Amino acid sequence: xxxxxxxxxxxxxxxxxxxxxxxxxxxxxxxxxxxxxxxxxxxxxxxxxxxxxxxxxxxxxxxxxxxxxxxxxxxxxxxxxxxxxxxxxxxxxxxxxxxxxxxxxxxxxxxxxxx
Amino acid sequence: xxxxxxxxxxxxxxxxxxxxxxxxxxxxxxxxxxxxxxxxxxxxxxxxxxxxxxxxxxxxxxxxxxxxxxxxxxxxxxxxxxxxxxxxxxxxxxxxxxxxxxxxxxxxxxxxxxxx
Numbered sequence: 001x002x003x004x005x006x007x008x009x010x011x012x013x014x015x016x017x018x019x020x021x022x023x024x025x026x027x028x029x030x031x032x033x034x035x036x037x038x039x040x041x042x043x044x045x046x047x048x049x050x051x052x053x054x055x056x057x058x059x060x061x062x063x064x065x066x067x068x069x070x071x072x073x074x075x076x077x078x079x080x081x082x083x084x085x086x087x088x089x090x091x092x093x094x095x096x097x098x099x100x101x102x103x104x105x106x107x108x109x110x111x112x113x114x115x
Numbered sequence: 116x117x118x119x120x121x122x123x124x125x126x127x128x129x130x131x132x133x134x135x136x137x138x139x140x141x142x143x144x145x146x147x148x149x150x151x152x153x154x155x156x157x158x159x160x161x162x163x164x165x166x167x168x169x170x171x172x173x174x175x176x177x178x179x180x181x182x183x184x185x186x187x188x189x190x191x192x193x194x195x196x197x198x199x200x201x202x203x204x205x206x207x208x209x210x211x212x213x214x215x216x217x218x219x220x221x222x223x224x225x226x227x228x229x230x231x
Contacts, residue, residue: 035220043153043206045222091158095220099212100147100164103220107158 002027004094004106012112013082021077021109023092029053031097034068034075039089039108051075052097082113117143119211121223128199128230136194136226138209143221144189145211150182153206153225165192199230 003026013019025034036048049059051068059066063080079086089110093103118141128134138148146167151159163173163184171184181203183195192211196203208225 043208043225043227045208045225047219047222050219100166101212102149102161102164103210104161105159110156 002029002032002094002096002104004092004104006090006092006106006109008109009107010110010112012114015083015113015115016081017113018078018080019082019111019113021079021090021092021111023075023077023106025073025075025092025094027094027096029096033095033097035093035095035103036066036075036077037091037093039091041088045091048077079111082111084113084115087111087113117211117213117219117221119145119209119221119223121209121226123226124224125227126229128228130200130230131198133195133197134199134228136196136207136209136228138192138194138211138223140190140211140221143211143213145192145213146189147212148186148192149210149212149220150184150192150194151208151210153208159208162194196228199228201230204228204230 005024032053034051038046056068065078067076089108091108092106095103120139122137148165150162152162153159161174162177163171165171165184165186167186173179186192209223210220212220
């Protein structure tokens, strides 16, 4: 069975601090996709990144970076120099590669950035 | 990019009435759509997988007679909450997966249902 664990329920930081959100996943599939989404108070899900299981390269997009390590089944997300606008709930999610399969979400991490 | 339109954004209804939520893929065909429910401060829980032209597949613990799903076309899936009760108050969000290309998931903006 597939499972996504986000052990950090809530994180509070002060602006300009770096923060890492942890994500550990479980799957028996050899081909799968990992995602990160941001959910601001409005509720709408904002897509951040998708990674397939064959691509372990770390990725950087502005202040955001992701570290994918298959050896530890982790897909961690780091925000550098956090800003108040980064305050939201962040979800890590997993899906099989097969068409027609749903995303399975972790429980989410609530990030609060204060000024 | 792919867009999924979900309506209404919010709805308030009386106990015992039914509410229909629509989810449309605007610029792509979605053989499969997914319905999630999210209670306050909780994660998105998959309720059901909606397949065009066939019956939906419900997750364990989700009452199929209460949450009616219809996926009559490649661009429209509807979720009807029948005989709503206050405990059905939640945030409902749909998702469609593209049938080709990068097979990405696109989410609707969600519907906040309040049953009074």
